Amino acid sequence: MNPESLSDIRSKMSQALSLIKEALDSSLPLLQSEHKQGVVALWEAFLRECLSYIKQKSKETGSNLLGYVSFNRIWFR
Secondary structure, X not given: OOHHHHHHHHHXXXXXXXXXXXXXXXXXXXXXXXXXXXXXXXXXXXXXXXXXXXXXXXXXXXXOXXXXXXXXXXXXX
């Protein structure tokens, strides 16, 4: 993979993270309201879709991305 491709991936991840942060910032106040169940359901559906897509692509390509990711480096950094 060339550096331009890595740069493109980094840019897309940065854009995605920015949107996720906005959604999280909008969600947190609603957890203290009557909308809590709806917010939780939205986040569960979102995370399910993300993980399902990773699993699907892993099966299609034979490359398990989550198998390469070190969760120790994520959680304990």
